[in-house]
Amino acid sequence: MNKSVLLLALGLGAGACHRAVPTTKGTAPSVSTSTAERSGKEAAVKAVDFNSPYLTAKGKVQATIKGDEKSATINIRMRRDSAIWVSAGLLGFEGVRALLTPDSVRVINRLDKTYFAGGYDYLTKLLNVPVSFAQAQALLLGNYQPAPAGAALTLGTGPGGGQRVAYPLNGVLVEQLLQAASGRVEKLTLTETGTDRSLAADYAEFQAVDGVKTPFAHSLLVDAKQGTVSTKASLKYSKVSAGREALGFPFDIPKGFQRMKGNK
Structure with missing residues (x-):
């Protein structure tokens, strides 16, 4: 097995991406799940979120790391606002x-x-971007991420007549493109101010899921760039189901495993 591609699969499943933008101090934005909860300019954002109580998904991660192509299978279970399980x-x-x-x-x-048990500083160090549970959930579901309080949010028109929403966050420009018809996020871009580092996440293959009116993106393509160096990874789901049926989240630490301190 290749350790790097499995950690990358974990990062994609947890809703973040590998070492694209350097960690900076600050708090990742929280996630609003309803237009009615937004105020000011946020109230004009026409984003539609995927809000099923439970979700299960199975797919395949393919990555190109330093010119070497790797792949891994991934299984995800989620209870909204409560738990995300990735294998x-x-x-x-x-x-x-x-x-x-x-x-x-x-x-x-x-x-x-080995195993780790701790806070979100671990994922922040592993993925090199600030991460919170709400942010990971939004990225996993392809949901809109609102600007934190006090951020200078700008609204514009994106390709195909959809919305373009942008705001600065800890030295990074966050841009989201929303589809005109569905209000779903189809592209998320993070660009570090004053450097040549950026990350783009493209959501595609939106399909209906039984029991949920909002379409779900069955394909996620990530392109992390630093100058002329690009690391690409794709997550493509072969099966997605949602609903209100309770799920299990098995997690037992095997005997003999050593605890990590959270350092990379």
Whole structure:
């Protein structure tokens, strides 16, 4: 198994991307799930979120890292606003399992028999971008991420007549493009001010999911750039289901595994 691609799969499943924009001090924006909850310029944002109580998904991650192509399978379970469970592996063998809750991150790495249990500073260090549970959930579902309080938000017109929403966050320009017809986020771009580093996440293949009116993006393409160097990864779901049926989130630390301190 390849450790880097499994960690990348974990990062994609948790709703973030690998080492694109450097970590800066500050708090990741919270997630508003209803237009009625927004105020000021945010009230004019016509975003429509995917808000099923439960979600399960199975897919495949393909990545190009330093010119080397790798792949991994991924399984995701989610209880809205409560838990995100991710399992990534190759050839039928699990390599990494993670369980995220609003106040904790737990990860088992079977590749080197280690585990982590702690806060979101771990994912921030691993992925090199500020991460919160709400942000991870929004990225996983392809939901709109509102600007934090006090941020200078700008609204414009995007391709195809949709909305373009942008605001600065800790030295990074956050841009989101919303589809005109559905109000779904179809592109998220993070650009570090004054550098040549950026990250773009494109959501595509929007399809209906049983029991939910809002379409879900079955394809996610991530392109992280630093100058002329580009790291690309795609997550394509083969099966997605949603509803109100309760899910299990199994997570047991195997005997003999050593605890990590959260350092990269």
